Amino acid sequence: MSTTYHSEVDEIIDALRSLASQCRVETAYWIATPDGEYESQNGSDWCRDCGMAKLRNLRKHDRRRADEYILDGGWVSEHDTPPMCAHCGVKLKATLLAYGGIYELEHFRDNPPAPGDVNHAYEISEMLSAFQYTRAEHDSLAKEAIEIGLALVSAMAVPA
Numbered sequence: 594m595s596t597t598y599h600s601e602v603d604e605i606i607d608a609l610r611s612l613a614s615q616c617r618v619e620t621a622y623w624i625a626t627p628d629g630e631y632e633s634q635n636g637s638d639w640c641r642d643c644g645m646a647k648l649r650n651l652r653k654h655d656r657r658r659a660d661e662y663i664l665d666g667g668w669v670s671e672h673d674t675p676p677m678c679a680h681c682g683v684k685l686k687a688t689l690l691a692y693g694g695i696y697e698l699e700h701f702r703d704n705p706p707a708p709g710d711v712n713h714a715y716e717i718s719e720m721l722s723a724f725q726y727t728r729a730e731h732d733s734l735a736k737e738a739i740e741i742g743l744a745l746v747s748a749m750a751v752p753a
């Protein structure tokens with residue numbers, strides 16, 4: 594299957610980089626237990642501090658198998674939605690797959706990003722990364738995402 598490479602994505606991400614780099618983003622961790630990955634109501638990804646706290650708590654309630662609870666991760670993995678810490682909600686580093694880009698696009702389509710907002714700059718960059726290469730069925734979504742990104746960049750260029 595052929596893919597389209599969208600070169601505008603690099604330009605927009607470059608233009609947003611100094612702003613996006615100020616967004617607080619933590620490394621993602623997850624908790625392996627003897628019964629599989631630990632899932633909370635808010636998901637299964639954690640920042641390091643919250644993951645460690647949850648790990649201690651789980652071990653305390655299952656002392657016999659405490660050694661089998663492990664904080665795993667610490668590297669960037671692929672996600673269909675932008676991950677947040679299950680406890681404190683901080684953004685976690687991830688590679689967004691196409692569906693993650695679509696998820697962000699559906700948000701920004703109705704809620705345009707604010708020029709100068711570090712979180713939006715980061716989220717728009719993440720969204721666009723997911724649309725860097727698209728299959729034909731996602732080309733029109735990529736175009737829409739790029740238009741949102743270009744609108745943000747040009748709004749930032751206007752002196753307030």
Ligand SMILES: [Zn+2]
Binds near residue numbers: 641642678679682683
């Ligand atoms: Zn946290």
